[in-house]
Amino acid sequence: MSVVLFTLGGTIAMAGAGPTGVVTRLTGAELAAAVPGLADLPLQVRDVQAVPSADLTYRRILDLVAEAGAAVADGATGVVVTQGTDTLEETAFLADLVWPHPAPLVFTGAMRNPTLAGPDGPANLLAAVRVAAAPAARDLGVLVAVNDEIHAARYVRKTHSTSTATFASPNAGPLGHVIEGEVRLLTRPARHAPLAVDPDRLANTRVALHTVTVDDDVALLDALAHGRQGLVVAGFGVGHVPPAFAPALGALADRMPVVLTSRTGAGSVLRHTYGAVGSETDLQRRGLINGGLLDPYKAKVLLRLLLAGGADRAGVAAAFARHG
Incomplete structure (x- = not known):
């Protein structure tokens, strides 16, 4: 061999x-x-x-x-x-x-x-x-x-x-x-079932990524999401964004899957610790999908493959629950 x-x-x-x-x-x-x-x-x-x-x-x-x-x-x-x-x-x-x-x-x-x-x-x-x-x-x-x-x-x-x-x-x-x-x-993590991807559909499926920064411009979101089928947001810390971003991201989540990740590069987005406007709890209530432990770059890869495979919002959420 x-x-x-x-x-x-x-x-x-x-x-x-x-x-x-x-x-x-x-x-x-x-x-x-x-x-x-x-x-x-x-x-x-x-x-x-x-x-x-x-x-x-x-x-x-x-x-x-x-x-x-x-x-x-x-x-x-x-x-x-x-x-x-x-x-x-x-x-x-x-x-x-x-x-x-x-x-x-x-x-x-x-x-x-x-x-x-x-x-x-x-x-x-x-x-x-x-x-x-x-x-x-x-x-x-x-x-x-x-x-x-x-x-x-x-x-x-x-x-x-x-x-x-x-x-x-x-x-x-x-x-x-x-x-x-x-x-x-030293360790053997369990494998996930492979995803089915249509390469031709993949070419027409695009996902945007926005990294949130201090005093960020919320107007960038609509321009970034235009012509895309999904969006990944790299938020502060455990998954937070400026308060002004929350309603804008909620509106986008009504149109397409929006995945919330952390820009830190390690650790998980939380689910139910903070409750202020723009917190992880608030954003999930507005329809954002929790990216878990996936960093923004991997979340973007996974989201694009899922959408190219025909996954709906529920399917995307389920996949991120498995992989994240």
Whole structure:
């Protein structure tokens, strides 16, 4: 049994300097050849599309998931995806929401490109391949392997712009570690049933995200929501907004699903602690859907997939109760 590697570019594949900085140049075979110990593991390499992670789309990731699924159907033990880290927390979560297989699908990348001292890409790739090949990693959905840590895609976040320890799971911690080449799992969260998505309908489904700030302009909401089918609000703390926002968000919730999250990046939106205008209790009374532990970026991914799958408001609320 072998692991299949799909490469999408990003810092892990950069080498050499162009006129404006380092550029993506390394193929998957070149990446693999540069990793000590990787030659001992059966690996099939498939270069997909070398693009910055900011240029990835839902459709590209869904197509990749389908290709990865085909590789598993053909006998692959697991699949590894390399990409830029900027959007990895979103793309991995998107893949996790639709990945139906017991085989591991493992995302990884790098913070230091190969032109720098101490690039982390080779170690991350080796760890990811080991995780994808490990029987212990089966039935965990999509994983992120970085810095010898194993994270669930549903929990992981990029928390620092340059640190090699940027990926963390603030609400849960890592699921395990790679220690002396051995995959050690510490916990096994239950998986959710995969979502069904119509890619053609997805293209016409758009969700907006607004992060609330001090002395914010409530007039921005209508403009932001125009032409969208849903809205995610990243509120203060446990899910609060300025009082002037409450009726405006309530009016939007009458037209479309509006999901309430926290802009803090960790912790849950509360449900029934505070009662002032603009509090979590007030906003839920006005029809907003509680995002629970999901951060705003993951909530946006989930909401768009749900709407593209035809979910009504009750279906959206039920899904957020499960995933959040």
